[in-house]
Amino acid sequence: MIRKLKTAVILALMSVSALPIAGQDLLARQAPIDRRMKAVDSVALHRLIQNEQLESPAADLYADWDNKYAHRATELPDSFRIDLRHFCMPTTSRVLTSNFGARWGRQHKGLDIKVYIGDTIRAAFSGKVRIVKYEARGYGKYVVIRHYNGLETIYGHMSKQLVEENQEVRAGDPIGLGGNTGRSTGSHLHFETRLCGVALNPTLMFDFVNQDVVSDFYMFRRDSYQSEGLAANKLRGVGAQEVDNDDSEDEELATTAPAAKVERTIRYHKVRRGETLGHIARKRNTTVNELCRLNHISKSTRLMPGQILKYN
Structure with missing residues (x-):
């Protein structure tokens, strides 16, 4: 048991x-x-x-998708982190001809960058084309792109638009050609960066002289972005560069770009037909090796008329 x-x-x-x-x-x-x-x-x-x-890119910031207005201001967030990685400069031109801010008694909401008719204009970031229109008394032929990082970019005065509304684009895709349409006194690209319809100084994020963004990220703060924009003009705006051209466009650049005192002035040369690196080096009192170093080119690089070269 x-x-x-x-x-x-x-x-x-x-x-x-x-x-x-x-x-x-x-x-x-x-x-x-x-x-x-x-x-x-x-x-x-x-x-x-x-x-x-x-x-609808950046839908958490924008209530709707409207193809009627180039920009319409809505409520700004107190702060917002903008991802600037995977960018592409909208143009290879390093020459700014007009700053963001007060100009001729009114507010200039973007940067003017010297381009020539037919120069390729590219999307700064990936996103979706919201507007492709013509405005005779303003932007001329222009394109508005809403990007996944929350920004909207505007490209004005183009001679031709190469995209359509609601088209998806990637950073670097050609979206238009440089021109002189609309309210413009010379061929250039009018470039704007906006958040919730509110214009931000592009030099807060872009350094056109060095063809790069300022940082991988820009932290937007509603209470300080305007003062930061003024400081950015001094660091990366028209006053921080000087352009030496050899043709009639000198006057346009001289009148559009106000003089500013800076410790180190960056100077540029616009290539004329038939010029060589040796000719430019002698004219600008420098060397061919220095021209190659500053512009990341080789001695065998073929120069094109209108090309902009840094020489100091």
């Missing part, structure tokens, strides 16, 4: 101890399935978010 009781107790204990093992086996078998389901869910969620972004 006692032996039977012992046997029953042992069997009971064995069955109880086996339960966690069976449970662990079940969990072990279930784990790969859970991981696969989680991966499927992640892919589906990523695709859903991606599709929503394509439909």
Whole structure:
């Protein structure tokens, strides 16, 4: 009797101890399935978010998608981190001819960059084209792009638009050609950066002279972006450069770009037909090696008329 009781107790204990093992086996078998389901869910969620972004970039900042207005100011966030990575300079020109801010008794809401008719203009960031229009007394032929990082960029006075409304573009895609359309006194690109319809000084983020962005990110703050924009003009605006041209456009640049005192003036030379690096070096009192170093070119680089070279 006692032996039977012992046997029953042992069997009971064995069955109880086996339960966690069976449970662990079940969990072990279930784990790969859970991981696969989680991966499927992640892919589906990523695709859903991606599709929503394509439909309306930066939808968390903008209530709607409106093709009627180039810009309409809405409520600004107190702060917002703008991702400047994966950018492309809208033009290879390093010459600014007019700053952001007060000009001729009114506010100039962007930068003017010297380009020539037919020069390629590119999307600064990836996004979706919101507007492609013509405005005779303003932007001329212009394009507005809403980007995934929250910014909207405006490209004005172009001779030709190469994109259509609601078209998805990637950073660096050609969107138009330089021109002199609309309210313009000479061929140039009018370039604006806006957040929630409010104009921000592009020099807060872009350094056209060095063809780069200022940082990987720009932290927008509603209570300080205006004063920061004034400081950026002094660091990277028209007053921080000097352009030496050899043709009639000297007067345009001289009158548009106000003089400013800076510790080190950057000077540029615009290549004329038939000029060589040796000719330019002698004219600007420098060397061919220095011209190559400053402009990241080689001695065998073919110079094109109108090309801008840094020489100091």
